Each structure stands twice: as structure tokens, then as C-alpha cells.
Amino acid sequence: MLFVGLTGGIGAGKTAVAARLAELGAVVIDSDKLAREVIGPGTDGLAEVVAAFGPDVLGADGAVDRAALARRVFGDDAARRRLEAIIHPRVGARTAEIAHGAAPGTVVVNDVPLLVEANLADRYELVVVVEAPREQRLARLTGKRGMAEAEALARIAAQADDAARRAVADIVIVNDGTPEQLRDRVDVVWRDELVPRARATRGGR
Template sequence: MLKVGLTGGIGSGKSAVASRLAERGAVVVDSDRIARDVVAPGTEGLAEIVAAFSERVLGPDGALDRAALGAVVFADEAARRTLESITHPRVRARSAELVAAAAPDAIVVNDVPLLVEVGLAPTYHLVVVAETAVPTRLERLARDRGMDPAEARRRIAAQADDTRRRAAADVVLTNDGTLADLHAAVDALWTDRLLPYEANVRERRAVRPPRVELIEADPTWPLQYARLAARIRHAVAPADLRIDHIGSTAVPGLAAKDVIDIQLTVPRLADADGPLAECLADAGFPRLPGEWWDTPRLPGDDRWEKRLHGSADPARPVYLHIREAGTPGWRYALLMRDHLRADPDQRAAYLLLKRELAASAPDAATYSTAKDPWFDEEHLRAEEWAVQTGWRP
């Protein structure tokens, strides 16, 4: 099962995205609809709301007057938090029931208006954000919902802004054009990413780029790492394991393959097997088959054994290196990253080597092996730097 979180600000067209995904075959769990159900007449949720805000939030028929309640909570942060403490647990519980009832090969889209605000992003395989310029949102709210402009602005201001949503988003669907444009973008997402992603998660299959292709440094790599690390942290909880961004994408300004390298630290390498491996695979990071180790850099070293996982997401290749704390391979990954961050001359030399090898040895295995002699020398330089600076991993 693939779990997708869908969010967007009020008036962004999130519901149109959800409807199109449902047409494609997704199981849509609509948090807004569930939020209405859990406060319907006769429910405990409604009784708690009346106890907190009085009967002024009820209509003549005894049902919740959402406009009256909105006028109270959107002008008062404490009141809004009180309301959320009543509704959110009930919405989460009902959403979990609906997800559990979906087929094993389903693509479940959880439509959550406050996904970012309540910190749910790491619980999904992918987060999709519908984004629309504020003036367009105001126009839509006035036209489609008859909302007063001042009230619309208050509601927009009460939610996360676009910058915060983008930070949580794996996919941003811009909805400033026509409905046909939005549908085309959703269809492409469904076909090119969601369908293969679901199959990869179900079949425990990781994406592995066949060729070495360097791209210029992407300033969003650290942010992409942060989203991935949050998913990994959620997957391995309650274990509190160290997670680090390593490799070339962790070095600012360095061109690299568009693959995020992550190191997950375990107390013993045996801890990487069994339940931990299954939890990571369920979260979209299946283990790569075979035995994996790093090349020893010092004479007499034993080979540096590790476990290697990848990403099931066809649009975001990842190598997740699981290493035992304190071992040479674990220390080496952190040392080389930090030395290259600190030494612009060696960073430039490494970049030159990478470009030469990518042109002459485009397959991944040859490219990796061809870098070994340079790294042997760089390791010695990095160790000297560590002594001089007092570096610790």
C-alpha cells in the first residue's frame, strides 16, 4: 500500500486534485468529510464542542453551525487549539480505520488540510501540495463559497504559508491555470510516479540509476534529505537512531549524481536485520539484495561491512547505508563529508575527478571503483585535518 498525504491552503484546489486522483483509482480519505462526521448530531465530538464553546455554535436544527464556530476559532488561537484537541484525535482514528480497510495494493490519498501544521508529513510515502497564488485563492473563495474577503484572508493567515508547505512537499502541483491543466499534472503524477512507487513498495524493489550522470549542485538537496530522514526516523521509532546526510549531495556547491546518500547508525550491524529492515521497506526504503561493504582505506583493515537500502520512489533515488556505530566505515563517511565541506581545494579537485570519470566511465560500478586511488590519498589528508582541528564524528 502506498500512502500519500495531500494538502494545500484553503482555496488552492486541493479537493479538485483529490477528485482527479479518485477518478484514476486512488482510495481518498477526506479528512474534512471525516471532521464533519465526528461532530455530527448525537456524537461525543459535538457534545465536547458545545461544552467548550456553548450552544452559540449550534444551528436551529441542533447541528453544528460551522460558520459560527469558524468565526470564534479563526480569530482566537487558543480557541482553535481547543477545537483541534477535540476533533483531531477523532479524525486520526477514523482515518486509520479507512486506511486499514483499503486493499494491499491500494494507493491511499489522505486529504488533510492541516497536514503540515500538525506534523504528519513523515507518516506518508509522499506528500503532495496543491499551491495557488493568494489573489487567485481569494477570488475563488468569494466566487465559489461566497466568503467575505476579510474572512478569507483571516483563514489563509491561520494556515501554514506556501514556504512552509513547500518544505514538506515532495510534489507541488501549481493550480493557477485551468482545470484541464491541473488534471494533466495529476494524471502525469499518477502514471509516472504513484503507480510505479506503489508497485515498488509492494514488491520490495529499489530504484537504482543505471548510469552516472552528474548534475550541478541542487540547493534543495539538504531539504530533500531532511524529508527523507524524517520518514526514516518515523519508520524506525521508537528506536532513536542517528541519521546523517553523507556523500556528495551533503557537500554544498559540489556537483553530484542526483542520489541522496544517508547513513543510519545502529549499535550492532545485526540490528539492521529483521524487524528494522521490514520497517524501512514498508516506509519505502527496501533492502538491496546481496552483501555490501566499503573498501578499506588502511593496510590491514578488514572489509567494512554494512547493509544497503534504496528508495522505492522512482523520482527520488536514495542509498541508505546502515553502519555500526564507531566502525571505520561509519567514521570514514562522516570524516570525508566534513573534510570536503571544510577544504575548498580538495573539493575542487574531487569535482574535477568526478567530471572526468563520469565522461569516461558512465556505469556506476566502474565510476565508483575508479575513484578509489584518489580517496586513498584524500583519506590521509582528511586524517591529518582531523588531528589538526580536533574533529570528532
């Protein structure tokens, strides 16, 4: 098994890369999805979130109101660290469980938006970073995602910059063209980098 960390700034195209890797045969573990699951209804994670931040972060259905929780921790480092202390260990345990269940020779890709910010690079055998020019990221966020420009700029500024992500990257996929060009670049990385390395791990090399 080859354990790969996949990351990139908001609007860079990481989700599209993860989707293509899944099509090619990778087992993709979505950390955002797991983060929602570990504080889902009835979990001890949810109980801890309510104890830490109060019932105002819950919606009418009793589940976490993600927007309300985000507002509660955004710009408050202490609150963010408190939330991370609840979520990250649970996500890490579930990620390990899924990864350990993968067959020999499998490429397991852990999609982690804040891999750099959480200092998680050392957990992976290979780190793949998806990168795009800031102007294109901003256009995607305000266009396809419908964010206000000020919100998009704040989200970009709150994350690590390109230099920090490149510092931990083994492979950088630049998403500055069409979706077809991105697909082709992912296919090359899969064929020339990920599959050979995964086969080498299966062979004990």
C-alpha cells in the same frame, strides 16, 4: 499500500486534485468530511464540543453550526487548540481504520487542509502539495465561493505559507492554469509517481 498526504492553501485547487485522484483509482479520505462526522449528532465528540464551547455553537436541529463554531475559535489560539484536541484524535483513528482496510498496492490519499499547520507530514509516505499564485486563490475565493475579499485574505493569512508547505512536500502540483491543465498535471503525478510507488509497496520493495 501507499499512504499519501494531500494538502494546499485555501483556494489552491486541492479539492479538484483529490477528485481527479479518486477518478484515477485512489482511495481518497476527506479529513474535513471526517471532522464533521466525528462531531455529528449523537456522538461523544459533539458532547465534548458542547461542554467546551457551550450550546451556542449548535443549530436549531441540534447539530454543530459550523459557522458559529468557526467564529468562536477563529483568532483564538487556545480555543482552536481545544477544538483540535477533540476532533483530531477521532479523525486520526477513523483515517487509520479506512487506510488499513485498503487492498495491497492501493494509493490511499488523505486530503488534509491543515496538514502543515498540525505538523502531520511525518504520518505519510509521500506529501503532495497543491499550490497556486495568491492572486488566483483570491479570485477563486471571491468569485466561485462568494467570499468577501477581507474574509478571503484573512483565511489565506491564517494558514501556513507556500514556503512552509513546500518544506514538507515531496511533490508540488502548481495550479496556475486551466482546469484541463491541472487535470493533466495530476495525471502525470499519478502515472509517474504514485502508481509506481504503490506497486513497489505491494511487491515488498
